[in-house]
Amino acid sequence: MNRLQHFIRAVILAAFAIFFVSLHYSGDIMKYINPKYDIFSKIAAILFIVFFIIQIFRIWENPQNQHEHCPPGCTHDHGYSASLPKKVLSYFILVFPLLTGFAFAPTVLNSSIAENKGTILPQANNAAEKEKAVDDPTISNNQYIDPSIQNHETAQPRYHILSTEEYDSEIQKLKESEVIVMEDTIYEPYYGEINMNLSEYIGRKIKVVGFVYREEGLADNQLVISRFLISHCIADASIVGFLSEFPEAKDLKQDTWIEMEGIIEATTYNGVEIPIIKPENWKQIEQPSIPYIYPILQKVE
């Protein structure tokens, strides 16, 4: 019985090792965690392989020295002596994520998850304060662009660790460039900077990519061009994005990816001043191969 258990454990360890290796091999790992941290899952893969090899040797170990590795104070029976249904259950639990992991391909988070997260826009603390954003919807002069002509370059893993000088020069670019291009690599610091010092950026041209998300309380012609910001794994995704307003917005489905060029303006939403993008032109695009953005780590010197 003990040999069989050691064998089962070896099989589970091998399966975990193969799971981690195949995630890296297929690149699916990017759909689960921030690639900045993929070194940890590589370490995990190596550890599982080591554990597997050791476990294989244990199968044929003499049962008498089974507990020889336990020096003073060993406090557990390692679950070997649990009852049969208990054992079966505990092995099933361990195998369960492997089964669903191999059976189903990872999906991309969508607006239904976004709803369960925090909010992008300031919320009214009481209903009386609630005030629709006042704006003239007639100024917008956007045009539809055929989605087929867009060529969205497939991106390399986009993540960065910047030194302080590099970081400052990126922020400098933000302040000076003619069009603010919200590249995935620099999205998070730009987003923070624009929201923090909004007055400096009013009237500037901006180019942004994101998916359509309608937060509760938005008018029909408003939507948020949103992105998920992943700091470690997609379970900790938080949602960020820019409010935009144009007549066709009501026809766009949730989760449609769009690329938009427009002018940053300020609007008050629930009594708080936030940026709003007045589109000059926009188009539908396909979901980028890496739909998430990642915060930038600044090297600390």
Added chain:
Amino acid sequence: MIRLIQSYLIDFTCIVAIAVVIYIISMTQIVGDTWSIHVPDSFLQLNTIFLSIIIEAIPFVLIGVLIAGFIQIFVTEDHIRRLLPKNRILAVAMSCVVGALFPACECGIVPIVRRLVSKGVPIYAAVGFLLTGPLINPIVILSTYMAFGNDFKMAGLRMGVGFIIAFVIAVITSFLFKTNQLKHSVEDFQSIASVTTKKISFSEKIMGMLKHSIDEFFDMGKYLIIGALFAAFIQTYVSAKSLLVFGDGIVGSTGIMMGLAYFLSLCSEADAFIGASFRNLFPSSAILAFLVFGPMIDLKNTIMLISAFKAKFVFVLLFLITSVVFLSTIFINFL
């Protein structure tokens, strides 16, 4: 000759094991392909979140079980008796500082703490270590600093207030619990312990450490998986805003943020951005409660703790952490 047969036997088992794995994998993929059309999208989202938590946490659990294995083989009760101050308050203070210096996350730390306690570390010192370990470390400080717009205030509050809270809880624990609170008593094995004093070579020790780590992984792994599944379920089906029914006063919002921290079971190194995304919704003292409470205890690590310690102890600890964090963050709000 016997050696030769043995090595063939090992090779053979290795091949059989891998064959079994590959067979099971291809079977699940076939089943998965036929099913995935019928499975609702929300389940796929749930599954992706569930797996991402596991993929994120497993490396740290493995590092945790390795350290636990190391403690088991290389650290003796004598070492601990010599290093830990006799004075209760000093012992707690020391364990909080050690935890603060020790870079761990809340899933990796449970096997380590369990091993330390079985080696004779008093339970209150272990609690101090358990609470500050995941809360205070360089990655957490850095990510909090960034998430709150490169402002050190929240990161500083998180560390400072968190440290004081951990210290207070550990001191209270020292008055409530005298014994080690482990689920399996140490005495069962103590008798064997005194006999096995023969000299073991270093390589044997390393081997023993790895074997121990494997067993520890099988002990802990299942609780991590159950916790991750719960957390993923809540993320997929429960809206954060629906919690607003509990009211939006200071008491209500602190409660909501602590509930979120508990049920989302985020890694302490990654929860700062989530916390920051609630700035629009809640006052900053409630955000602070989220940032301090989550790393100390959450759903995933409660389940892991219950596997190691007596349930009563875990619930008392949960109650203590909840009430101390709650009261102190509300107090801070009025400062």
